[in-house]
Amino acid sequence: MTDCAQFIDRAKKIVGRDHCHTLPEQRAVYAYDAAVSDYMPGVVVFPADTAQVEQLVLLANKTNTPVTPRGAGTGMTGGSVAVCGGAVVVFSRMNRIISIDSQNLVACVQPGVITGKFQEAVEEKGLFYPPDPSSAAFSTIGGNVAQCAGGPRAVKYGVTRDYVLGLEAVTGKGEVISTGVKTAKGVVGYDLTRLIVGSAGTLALITRIFLRLLPLPESVRTLTAVFDRMEDAAGAVAQLFAAKIICRSIEYLDKAAIACAEKAMAAGLPTDAGALLLLEVDGDLASTESLAAKALEVCRQAGASQVAGLEDPERAKLYWKARKALSPALYQYGPHKINEDIVVPRNRIPQMVERINQIRERTGLTMVSFGHAGDGNIHVNIMLDKSDLAAAKKAEQAVEEIFDYTLELGGTISGEHGVGLTKAPYFSKEIGPASHRIMKEIKKVFDPNSILNPGKMP
Amino acid sequence: MTDCAQFIDRAKKIVGRDHCHTLPEQRAVYAYDAAVSDYMPGVVVFPADTAQVEQLVLLANKTNTPVTPRGAGTGMTGGSVAVCGGAVVVFSRMNRIISIDSQNLVACVQPGVITGKFQEAVEEKGLFYPPDPSSAAFSTIGGNVAQCAGGPRAVKYGVTRDYVLGLEAVTGKGEVISTGVKTAKGVVGYDLTRLIVGSAGTLALITRIFLRLLPLPESVRTLTAVFDRMEDAAGAVAQLFAAKIICRSIEYLDKAAIACAEKAMAAGLPTDAGALLLLEVDGDLASTESLAAKALEVCRQAGASQVAGLEDPERAKLYWKARKALSPALYQYGPHKINEDIVVPRNRIPQMVERINQIRERTGLTMVSFGHAGDGNIHVNIMLDKSDLAAAKKAEQAVEEIFDYTLELGGTISGEHGVGLTKAPYFSKEIGPASHRIMKEIKKVFDPNSILNPGKMP
Numbered sequence: 059m060t061d062c063a064q065f066i067d068r069a070k071k072i073v074g075r076d077h078c079h080t081l082p083e084q085r086a087v088y089a090y091d092a093a094v095s096d097y098m099p100g101v102v103v104f105p106a107d108t109a110q111v112e113q114l115v116l117l118a119n120k121t122n123t124p125v126t127p128r129g130a131g132t133g134m135t136g137g138s139v140a141v142c143g144g145a146v147v148v149f150s151r152m153n154r155i156i157s158i159d160s161q162n163l164v165a166c167v168q169p170g171v172i173t174g175k176f177q178e179a180v181e182e183k184g185l186f187y188p189p190d191p192s193s194a195a196f197s198t199i200g201g202n203v204a205q206c207a208g209g210p211r212a213v214k215y216g217v218t219r220d221y222v223l224g225l226e227a228v229t230g231k232g233e234v235i236s237t238g239v240k241t242a243k244g245v246v247g248y249d250l251t252r253l254i255v256g257s258a259g260t261l262a263l264i265t266r267i268f269l270r271l272l273p274l275p276e277s278v279r280t281l282t283a284v285f286d287r288m289e290d291a292a293g294a295v296a297q298l299f300a301a302k303i304i305c306r307s308i309e310y311l312d313k314a315a316i317a318c319a320e321k322a323m324a325a326g327l328p329t330d331a332g333a334l335l336l337l338e339v340d341g342d343l344a345s346t347e348s349l350a351a352k353a354l355e356v357c358r359q360a361g362a363s364q365v366a367g368l369e370d371p372e373r374a375k376l377y378w379k380a381r382k383a384l385s386p387a388l389y390q391y392g393p394h395k396i397n398e399d400i401v402v403p404r405n406r407i408p409q410m411v412e413r414i415n416q417i418r419e420r421t422g423l424t425m426v427s428f429g430h431a432g433d434g435n436i437h438v439n440i441m442l443d444k445s446d447l448a449a450a451k452k453a454e455q456a457v458e459e460i461f462d463y464t465l466e467l468g469g470t471i472s473g474e475h476g477v478g479l480t481k482a483p484y485f486s487k488e489i490g491p492a493s494h495r496i497m498k499e500i501k502k503v504f505d506p507n508s509i510l511n512p513g514k515m516p
Numbered sequence: 517m518t519d520c521a522q523f524i525d526r527a528k529k530i531v532g533r534d535h536c537h538t539l540p541e542q543r544a545v546y547a548y549d550a551a552v553s554d555y556m557p558g559v560v561v562f563p564a565d566t567a568q569v570e571q572l573v574l575l576a577n578k579t580n581t582p583v584t585p586r587g588a589g590t591g592m593t594g595g596s597v598a599v600c601g602g603a604v605v606v607f608s609r610m611n612r613i614i615s616i617d618s619q620n621l622v623a624c625v626q627p628g629v630i631t632g633k634f635q636e637a638v639e640e641k642g643l644f645y646p647p648d649p650s651s652a653a654f655s656t657i658g659g660n661v662a663q664c665a666g667g668p669r670a671v672k673y674g675v676t677r678d679y680v681l682g683l684e685a686v687t688g689k690g691e692v693i694s695t696g697v698k699t700a701k702g703v704v705g706y707d708l709t710r711l712i713v714g715s716a717g718t719l720a721l722i723t724r725i726f727l728r729l730l731p732l733p734e735s736v737r738t739l740t741a742v743f744d745r746m747e748d749a750a751g752a753v754a755q756l757f758a759a760k761i762i763c764r765s766i767e768y769l770d771k772a773a774i775a776c777a778e779k780a781m782a783a784g785l786p787t788d789a790g791a792l793l794l795l796e797v798d799g800d801l802a803s804t805e806s807l808a809a810k811a812l813e814v815c816r817q818a819g820a821s822q823v824a825g826l827e828d829p830e831r832a833k834l835y836w837k838a839r840k841a842l843s844p845a846l847y848q849y850g851p852h853k854i855n856e857d858i859v860v861p862r863n864r865i866p867q868m869v870e871r872i873n874q875i876r877e878r879t880g881l882t883m884v885s886f887g888h889a890g891d892g893n894i895h896v897n898i899m900l901d902k903s904d905l906a907a908a909k910k911a912e913q914a915v916e917e918i919f920d921y922t923l924e925l926g927g928t929i930s931g932e933h934g935v936g937l938t939k940a941p942y943f944s945k946e947i948g949p950a951s952h953r954i955m956k957e958i959k960k961v962f963d964p965n966s967i968l969n970p971g972k973m974p
Binding site: 404 | 617618619620621642663666670671675678687689692693695697698700701704705707708713715730731732754760761762799800803859862863888890891892926928929931932933934939943952955957958961973
């Protein structure tokens, strides 16, 4: 028996004995995410519907049991781990695509739907759900909404927030609320929808999501541009925007990232290059071709040693697969990863890259950078063995310096991963005391007993 | 002297005597908006900067003086009138475009900037700020943000909310907060930015706005489609979406609206038609032409008696001017207007139009419909003389029936005007008690003494 015996006893009656996991080997599977591990929950519960979620939250309030919601556990900041023990609520049984309405370009899904499966389902109908975090093949829409996931296509299409029209959710008090609309527009009352988006399950458990869809673009083309120096690649990004060329994705990989992705996927990446830009343009056939030609020309003029429009879709797919495999593949550089996702104004990328290089040289740390250059969103990864205490100390100082410089450049310490556990110590660098007070009080409005995902909102 | 003598006395020291209007003839100018009138403020104050706004709010808290923020007073629901008296704070002196950053596609403005002037300023740099409420020539960005203004281009480009990256604002407690980011992405903390967007100045006074920009489309084309019957025009809208043709604007005018706009502007509108669709497509030159041809073909097949692509930009401009003049021009039908902006799922427009026709026939009321058909956003206007109490009663019942049917169809009672005063009695039709409780408590978090725009959040 765990420390939340009373909760478990009654939770079994709510969700059924089979959907309430209490054995240590069952619970261990839910003790980690992509960033942190070893937070063993007292129980793992799998509700079947909104009514069960509601009853679980009411029960958690009565028994003072922490409730941590979890999609697929692919988060990058420890957002879905039960730092205070208690119950992990997993939404894998609530995984139905309820409707895809082609006439109104609106879909309704349960939170446990795998994002990639949803993308496929809408694409079969000639529709398009743009948000595409690298974890899309595994992560859930509910988790994406809770964290406001981004991904490469945000340059043109925005992030998860921009596609959420309305929600059904259970607040920390155990009230079922409907927020927002199922229509293109709506402004009645305060925007509770976007307040819940990105709140990492600290305000409410999301039980149903209304999503905006687009028509599937007629044509997509992947382009590559190889640079000797990372600084030139960063300059090319600024010049693409100056030329008013909006690609749907502008990804970059530095030298270490190219090597790492190539080792993982053998996609034929240019391992002798200093940096690689991976671009994607879309639209109707004619404008895609014209955009592609213009984008390649800008890259050439910005100093690319080699540019290519990948006409073979299989080859393009392989390149993107290599890009998406990067994050897990980094462990070939070390057993531990410190993974940041800072954002700077796009034209400040060269300065940020220079500073990262300086830090690398000064500290001797293994640092790998890649990310969504088109958004100024840089994934800086420090690979290390944390048992080497000197290296761990250096890494911590490096992160601090990177965050400070990010904010100095007018940026933010997290573009898409959220604060979770790992960035909590740095939260107050960015959020002032008055905003912080407001956030804490909003938390109390939704969740007066601090039942939902405790330990996550700083 | 008014009832807020103590406030006035000190406010004069904060903003200067000349920027503190106390004479009845001065105050009367700020006693109305586009929907309601006769709410005389005790004083009208014109702050010059954020520090003055902060001091005014602190003073208002000390003296228990209501503060109602005001842009240009073009709102459609009484959002900017001082229903509880006190101070109206007008942002006309805070009207600077602080920066337009072409490299990062971000602008920073003060709230008092006229939206139309801002549009012109960014267009001169080859950039584009899509939100375009019909009031754009007069209304302010601050007011647009406070109300989450929409407009015709929302079909493709979304509403004001979708362009606000971050804010500086003074809460009801008098704290200056910075929310959101100045970059393309950001997910640190709860989304206070979008909570303030659309909150109509009930949570905070907006003092600075960071806006996302786009490159100006290379080409824009206005199209018209004339229908004998409104039902066919509504059907054409559904068919445009079914054919996956995304126009940037899809406006419609019913017979009465066409006549009204033509009388106001003499634009050459087809006054014998049952309905008119006014479409706009954009993109690069080739895709604009191709989209235009496809859209016109869909309209033809949906039963349009006449379609045209307006190649003469002056003629197109005149049509849009006529469309934008509609709202004020309606007063030729009666001295009072009840102006709703319901939204239904796009494919439900035919049903809504049919119901509006039934109500018109049954009641004999003068009803004029037009609006953003591409969003399902219908401006239903009832023109009447409110001194005719029988007509007023009938109109009230008609509004009630329209709202109920809107919600039955899965819609919302306001797409862009907000709740303000005029829709407050209907708020609880759409917002459930738990959400309502949350909104009221959020109000208290920002504004514990109910200083900001009292009487507006139901």
